[in-house]
Amino acid sequence: MYKKSVIICGQAGQGIQTVCFILAKAIVRSGYYVFAWQDFQSRIRGGETSSRLILSDEPVKSLPDKYDILVSLDKTNTDIYMPLIKQDGIVLAEDETDRNIINIPLKKIAMEIGENKIYANAAAIGAVWAVIGLPIEKVENVLRQEFTKKSENIANRNIIVAKHSYKWIEENCINCRQKIETKNGSAKMVLTGNEAVALGAIAADCRFMAAYPMTPSTGIITYLSETSHKTGILTEQAEDEIAAINMAIGASYAGVRSLTATSGGGFSLMVEGLSLAAMTETPIVIVLGQRPGPATGLPTRTEQGDLNFALNAAHGEFPRFIFAPSNPVEAFNLMIKAFEVSQKYRVPAIVLTDQYLADSYWTVDNFDIDSIKLNDYFSKPENINGEFKKYMLTDNGISPRLKPGESGNLVIDDSDEHDQYGHMTENDIIRKLMVEKRWKKYCSMIEEMRVVVPNNIYDSDIVLVSWGSNYGITLESTKMLTAKGIKTTIINFSEIWPLKVPIVLLNKEKKFKIVVVENNFNGQFAGLLEEKGVVVDYKILKYNGLPFTEDEITRIITEKYGKD
Known part of the structure; x- marks a missing residue:
């Protein structure tokens, strides 16, 4: 298997994320898989910013501890990220350090060839591409596609700078290049988790989204707004999160599938609206992009600390659905499911993402469009006998639903407790019946919830239990541990609530150890499992704002359960 890992670092404002995006697209167009995580501070200029990118001829699902290549646009960041580079790794920078470094004049190339130091990031692109060893044409094509939107001149300057630094590496660093060939194969996509969430909303026939921008969920409304001329989806940047959720509830009451998205602080403002949706039995989907709290916390980092909050x-x-996709394909599919079950049961559906999933670039082969089936959960007005009972008492709790104004039936809602028609009441018997x-x-x-249990679980020494975006990381750790002689399998929960616990985890005679992996301090998902009767043997918890690495989990399990 061919695999290369790269860190691109510098200050905010130096175009580090642009470097990552261009490289990611060029890698995929060259026939390889890519995964890239964005690590940046909450500032417009300065500070520490990096992109960590993995290139492979097989699907990539996680990050390592150590990297092959470092390209730095800033001396301070060179020193910060140097410890993450392998002993035989390659460092491209313009400053002196205690280790071997290729002193490529990125800023000089930018000034002499591009006539502006801003093109130093284009020089970095060319240099990294040369070290990777792929032909420059794919990078040139991506640069032209992306920057021609600004102007032909800007596109050309980026291209000539990238080509010049590519040639510089060819001439000055022959030994650091490993030439590889472009691979043929089916077309692949490069998507962020947020873009996959947005595409899932489109596929689910969402017609309205209201939101107030808040990292890491802002990319959802940004994408839906940019594509609204193609999809017809109406998007609205509300004045705050209170307005956003109430707009979405109003649109849903009117009869269209509606969405809002936020992070923990914004969700705090939405909770009264969430309760309103529950009382009025109005379907709504809420994307909650998790980041470290409390309060502002670390607004650009990752965590899984809002599970209990969402629950x-x-x-x-009142009942609710909670989903936590592990990758873009699952984000796409679970957004469709969230809309479907929210409409069917007339309850809120919350989709938990996090910065790791939302902002990372993932390689996606395709989405299974042909299997999508959307249902119409509205009743036919002609089938309503007598006065419409929006809250009709039924055996399964699901009442008929009509769009207001489409017929002569009066559709009544009330945030107070109500009778079957929707009229406010304080009758204690009716209150009991409605609850x-x-x-x-x-x-x-x-019964709508699904969880996959591996066939070889009873032969395992360790069962790693994770949820949401940790799946890819724990999956790679499982392979590494098994190779070390510790038989390991994984159960990842993406359909969180109502929680369906596999019987195998409740087996008191089990011989394997259950180890729960999650990004929070208290082990929130482990706590839910324990409430259901699962005996959790060990918890691996991380809450410093950074994602797990495959090596990290492997090392912890080996130290705890390694065989002599």
Whole structure:
């Protein structure tokens, strides 16, 4: 297997994310797989910014501890990221360090060839591409495609700078190049998790989105706004998160599939609206992009600290769905499922992402468009006998639904407790019946949930249990541990709530150890499993704002359960 790992680092404002994006697209167009995580501070200029990129001829699902190549546009960042480079790694920079370094004059090339130091990031692109050893034509094509949008002159300057630094490496660093060939194969896509979420919303026939920008979920409304001329989806940047969720509830009441997205702080403002959607049984999908808290916390880093918040948010008791996709394909599919079950059961559906999933670039072969099936959960007006009962008491708790104004039926809603018609009431008997009605849905909701259990689980020494975006990382760790003689399998939960626990995890006679991996301090998902009767043997928890690496989990498990 061919695999190369790269760190591109510098200050905010130096175009580090642009370097990563151009390289990622060029890699995929060359027939390889790519995964890239964005690591940046919450500032417009200065500070530490890096992109960590993995190139391989096989699908890439996680990050390593050590990297093959470092290209730096800033001396301070060179020193910061140098410890992450392998002993035989290649460092491209313009400053002196204690280790071997290729002193490529990136800024000088930018000034002499591009006539502006801003093109230093284009020089970095050419240099990295030369070290990787792929032909320059793919980079040239991507640069032309991306920068011609600004002007032909800007595109040309980026290209000539990149080609010049590519040639510089060819002439000055012959030994650091490993030439590889462009591979043929089916076309692949490079997507962020946010873009996959947005595409899933489009596929689910979402017609309205309201949101207030908040990292790391902003990319969803950005993408839907940029493509609205093709999809017809109406997007609205609300004045705050309170307005955003209430706009989405209003649009859903009117009859269209609606979405909002935020992060933990914004979700805090949405909780009264969440309760309103539950009381009025109005379907709504909420994307909650997790980041480290409390308060502002680390706004550009990653964490899985909002699971219990999503599960318990809003006053009163009511059922809800919670999903946590592990990759862009699952994000696409689970967005469709979230809309479908929200419409079917008339309950809120919350989709938990995080910065690691949302902002990373992933290689996607395709989406299974042909298997998408959308259902119409509205009743036919002609089938309504007598006065419309929006909250009709039924055996499964699901009542008929009509679009207001499409017929002579009056559609009544009330945030107070109500009778079957929607009229406010304080009758204690009706109150009891309505609470039970809403919770009757739960038994059917849990049957909608899916979890995959590997066939070889009983032969395992260790069962890694993860949820959401940690799946790819734990999957790679599973392979590494098994190669070390520690038989390891994985169960990853992406359909979180209602929680369906596989029977195998409840087996008191099990011989394997259950190790839960998650990015929070208290082991929130492990706690949910324990409430259901699962005996969790060990928890691997990380809460410093950074994602796990495959080597990190492998090392912890080996130290804890390694065989002599």
